[in-house]
Amino acid sequence: MVMASLEQAANLYPIPPGLAIDYGTAGFRAEASTLPSTVFRTGVLAALRSRQTGAVTGLVITASHNPEGDNGIKVADPNGGMLLRDWEAAATALANAPTSEALAEAVQQLAVREGIPAQAPSGTVLLARDTRPSGPALAHAATQGIAAVGATVEDRGVLTTPQLHWMVRATNRAEAATEQDYFRTLAAGFRELLLLAGAGRPPLAPLLVDGANGVGAAKVERLGALLADTGLAFRVRNSGQPGEGRLNAGCGADFVQKEQAPPAGVTLDELRAGRGASLDGDADRVVFYHCDEEGGFKLLDGDKIAVLAAGFVNEQLQALGDEGRRWRVGVVQTAYANGAATDYLRNGLQLEVARTATGVKYLHEVAVQFDVGIYFEANGHGTVLLSAALLEWLHQQSKLEGAPERHTAVRRLLALAGTVNQAVGDALSGLLLVEAVLASRRWSTADWDALYTDLPSRQLKVTVHDRSVITTSHAETRAVTPAGLQDAIDACVAGVSQGRAFVRPSGTENVVRVYAEAAMREQAASLANEVARIVHRLAGGLGTSP
Ligand code: NG1
Numbered sequence: 001m002v003m004a005s006l007e008q009a010a011n012l013y014p015i016p017p018g019l020a021i022d023y024g025t026a027g028f029r030a031e032a033s034t035l036p037s038t039v040f041r042t043g044v045l046a047a048l049r050s051r052q053t054g055a056v057t058g059l060v061i062t063a064s065h066n067p068e069g070d071n072g073i074k075v076a077d078p079n080g081g082m083l084l085r086d087w088e089a090a091a092t093a094l095a096n097a098p099t100s101e102a103l104a105e106a107v108q109q110l111a112v113r114e115g116i117p118a119q120a121p122s123g124t125v126l127l128a129r130d131t132r133p134s135g136p137a138l139a140h141a142a143t144q145g146i147a148a149v150g151a152t153v154e155d156r157g158v159l160t161t162p163q164l165h166w167m168v169r170a171t172n173r174a175e176a177a178t179e180q181d182y183f184r185t186l187a188a189g190f191r192e193l194l195l196l197a198g199a200g201r202p203p204l205a206p207l208l209v210d211g212a213n214g215v216g217a218a219k220v221e222r223l224g225a226l227l228a229d230t231g232l233a234f235r236v237r238n239s240g241q242p243g244e245g246r247l248n249a250g251c252g253a254d255f256v257q258k259e260q261a262p263p264a265g266v267t268l269d270e271l272r273a274g275r276g277a278s279l280d281g282d283a284d285r286v287v288f289y290h291c292d293e294e295g296g297f298k299l300l301d302g303d304k305i306a307v308l309a310a311g312f313v314n315e316q317l318q319a320l321g322d323e324g325r326r327w328r329v330g331v332v333q334t335a336y337a338n339g340a341a342t343d344y345l346r347n348g349l350q351l352e353v354a355r356t357a358t359g360v361k362y363l364h365e366v367a368v369q370f371d372v373g374i375y376f377e378a379n380g381h382g383t384v385l386l387s388a389a390l391l392e393w394l395h396q397q398s399k400l401e402g403a404p405e406r407h408t409a410v411r412r413l414l415a416l417a418g419t420v421n422q423a424v425g426d427a428l429s430g431l432l433l434v435e436a437v438l439a440s441r442r443w444s445t446a447d448w449d450a451l452y453t454d455l456p457s458r459q460l461k462v463t464v465h466d467r468s469v470i471t472t473s474h475a476e477t478r479a480v481t482p483a484g485l486q487d488a489i490d491a492c493v494a495g496v497s498q499g500r501a502f503v504r505p506s507g508t509e510n511v512v513r514v515y516a517e518a519a520m521r522e523q524a525a526s527l528a529n530e531v532a533r534i535v536h537r538l539a540g541g542l543g544t545s546p
């Protein structure tokens with residue numbers, strides 16, 4: 001590596017005065033105009049990670065569900081997952097190095113620490129971005145950073161976050177890895193699942209898809225076109241066309257989940273005829289909804305998707321008898337999972353449920369320890385992972401003669417691994433997964449929704465001077481500091497039927513999040529309010545909002 005050329009290139013991207021930026025649970029995220037230096041430097045980092053591993057890495061320029069004026073960048077590790085934890089700290093160090101010389105020095109230190117030999121291959125980084133107007137200029141900055149340390153960039157243009165992760169994984173497994181290959185793989189899995197659903201199944205109902213005016217909209221159209229002959233009909237709203245509104249404004253998965261209301265462009269009346277789904281701005285989250293019998297809006301969130309997937313997987317493994325039962329199935333949730341969902345998984349389906357801190361990288365780490373690891377955050381971000389050992393066994397089984405039900409179960413599980421992105425959570429996979437399982441079960445949205453009834457819950461955020469005064473343990477369900485906070489929360493929860501509440505500092509905003517659930521809506525709301533007041537008192541609150 002020639003440090004002089006790195007310094008020279010870095011001089012074109014000076015860091016803004018007072019910058020202090022952190023590679024959080026979703027990479028770097030900020031107002032777009034403050035980001036060029038950070039993006040340049042993350043390009044350098046992704047190139048180094050590629051050199052170290054001898055495999056391609058990825059970069060996605062996106063701020064997901066944030067407003068259009070924000071942007072961000074995250075790194076895909078060689079396995080297609082999130083960046084390794086040790087390297088996150090390095091990303092923060094590089095981004096905050098005050099001068100080009102300091103950056104070059106930080107890069108040297110990283111190369112030594114990570115044992116990257118000077119003669120290592122130069123590295124390759126796959127690059128993609130969402131549809132934000134600031135994307136092209138930031139993609140250029142990333143390209144310059146990658147090139148500054150002698151690595152090659154493959155610019156894949158506008159993609160969803162999970163598409164890029166999928167491509168990184170496929171490339172490093174020496175599998176076909178273009179966007180066309182991505183669509184073909186998902187579509188082939190879905191076709192197989194529909195075929196196995198049998199001839200007697202009713203036709204698929206049209207699905208309204210809210211594209212959040214982002215990258216997911218056009219990709220859903222393409223997927224739909226590829227599968228039109230199966231009867232799958234996506235009706236895309238908020239597609240980002242001129243006149244359709246702004247990215248994530250009044251639409252998208254985050255809006256729908258928080259507001260518990262239909263997105264712009266979708267009416268309750270339309271939902272009477274079928275179901276709807278909302279993607280977020282980079283299409284790694286999806287939530288569903290319908291109109292219930294009383295005419296009310298009903299959300300089917302990530303917990304509902306996890307339960308639907310878990311039940312389906314479980315049934316296939318049971319159809320494989322004793323041999324099927326030896327594979328470990330686990331569902332991974334965060335503290336935000338509705339208590340009724342956890343209860344249904346544990347007591348209804350008799351499945352193992354693990355709990356981790358918020359942020360999909362934590363869920364993913366635990367999910368890979370199972371043979372089938374199902375993880376979803378309540379906000380709709382998640383996937384279903386099948387272990388290499390299980391897949392190999394299934395491949396062997398698929399070649400053997402056997403009872404038809406057994407053969408169907410084997411083929412269904414294999415098809416699932418193609419339909420569902422094995423790298424990260426993917427809204428497009430989520431759409432196909434839900435449609436395929438509902439078709440296989442001959443279930444309506446109402447049947448799916450009726451598996452369990454969500455406990456009423458309420459979320460609030462409290463603005464504080466310094467959210468780091470709150471620290472937690474037990475997967476963020478217990479507050480360790482400030483002193484007295486947890487005792488005060490416990491006292492509030494004590495008298496409430498099916499009450500549960502916790503607080504944690506957000507990893508993406510300067511707020512403390514409050515969550516409460518209870519048997520009745522009013523109780524959940526008043527529990528959340530009481531806990532927010534305690535946070536105000538003990539952690540120096542400045543204001544509370546939904
Ligand atoms: P924070 O701000 O740490 O709560 C939010 C979501 C996470 C995750 C990240 C990254 C909630 C309560 N939190 O994190 O689940 O999606 O953003 O996008 O939904």
Ligand code: ZN
Nearest residue numbers: 064280282284
């Ligand atoms: Zn997202």
